[in-house]
Amino acid sequence: MSLELDRRLADVGTRFRIFPQPRFLQKADGSGPLFAEPEQVIVSVEPAAMRPGPGDDRMFVIDAIGKMPYNNFFRPPYRGAARPPVQPGGDGHFDHLDPASREFSAATMYATVRRVLDIWEDYFGRTIQWHFESDFDRLELIPLIEWNNAQSGYGFLEFGFGRSPNGTTDHTRPFCENFDVLAHELGHSIIFAEVGVPASPLDEGIDYGGMHESAGDLVAIVASLHFHSVVDHLLEATKGNLLTVNGLDRVGELSDSREIRVALNPLRMSDVGDEPHDRSLPLTGAVFDTMVEVFQHDLVAKKLITDDLRVRSTNLPGSVHDLTEIQAQFTSSYTGNEAAFKESLLRARDYLGRLLAVTWSDISPDFLTYHGMLRAILRADREITGGDNAQIIRECFAWREIAPVPTSMLLRPRTLTSCGLAAAERAPAPHGRGHAIPSPRSDGSALPAGRS
Ligand SMILES: [Zn+2]
Secondary structure, three states: OOHHHHHHHHHHOEEEEEOOOOOOOEOOOOOOEOOOOOEEEEEOOOHHHOEOEOEOOOEEEOOEOOOOOOEOOEOOOOOOOEOOOEOOOOOOOOOOOOOOOHHHHHHHHHHHHHHHHHHHHHHHOOOOOOOOOOOOOOEEEEOOOOOOOEEEEOOEEEEOEEEOOOOOEEEEEEHHHOHHHHHHHHHHHHHHHHOOOOOOOOOOOHHHHHHHHHHHHHHHHHHHOOOHHHHHHHHHHHOOOOOOOOHHHHOHHHHHOHHHHHHOOOOOHHHOOOOHHHHHHHHHHHHHHHHHHHHHHHHHHOOOOOHHHHHHOOOOOOOHHHHHHHHHHHHHHHOOOHHHHHHHHHHHHHHHHHHHHHHHHHOOOOOOOHHHHHHHHHHHHHHHHOOOOHHHHHHHHHHOOOOOOOOOHHHOOOOOOOOOOHHHHHOOOHHHOOOOOOOOOOOOOOOOOOOO
16 A cells, blocks of 8 residues: 555544454564564554444454354354454544453454455455355354454454363464464455356366465465555564565564565475465565565665665675675665665555556466466556566566476467468568468478578
């Protein structure tokens, strides 16, 4: 979401507080939680338009009592017993709730999903209509059922609690407060709504499955880069050196965050198989690398780093000494220029969000391949920037080994012979106009190219 829209929403939307990352993530020195305080977020819905739950015209929370998880025979809408809806404060906002209360967890679930939807609808430039609109108009959000699992399904998200090491339900870890998990699940809904599903039973959907998981992670990563605390922490820990391979050791405590681990993964296609989560990693890495390269090009344009440093801090293998030297140069460039680095990163984030929205609007789910995704991303870049970032995209995807499969017809050379055109050179079109019909030699063979 653009900074301008974010500022506009601050004047009209409804205030909530949510934790950018789970409360159980600890500082490396053990001195306490990494994100001790919830951060204010403002959803696009005005206080006057809020409905009980909290809810609005797109989604609502229902805090079910004694509910079993949904299954194939038990589906929304939920009609059983429920706790009373969470009430706003006297000013119509929800930022008064005590983080230790059940109401806080319920409101967090609404605010997280609503905020992520706001962010992505801005990148799409329109309303994202639910894929279940033929049955329901609103997404049902069930925050705290007695279950050590969570699921998203047709018309609902329902969340329980994490497990303790001995396998019992850990009530201190409600999944509904995990921003990354909720955002990832909403990402799947966005893909169902905007891309759809393969139509043919002959379509194994291997790259489709990887694309889906990658999209869930990218939706979450881009959304989490809307928390000032996350962006500040990321930049402070890395001094702007976000090159992804071996990047995890530079992000410090944030490396405990699943989405950060996913974004900074070093895997290529030859490292992964067909399992969708594994297969998603090179694609997610290629897309995140693209954002990092766009960020670094912007730093060069602003003369905040040298082009030489940008070139050396790519994904190419470097010695340990190089990495230390590169980090030292980033640290000296970043120091004193923190705000400018942050502005560049947020611009790169918004480019990436828009790039993905245009791409997902464009691709077909049928027989989808990563190479087809790459071409859709290049088309999206042409639409957004006129193709400015095409070479960055090519290089980031090539490093991940995302290319036409070796058996692709795209890679098969066609000779004049195979096109039946070899004889054309002997029979130029009359008056120099095109479309001469080749006249094959009597023995059926064609002349080699370049001879007549
Ligand atoms: Zn997933």
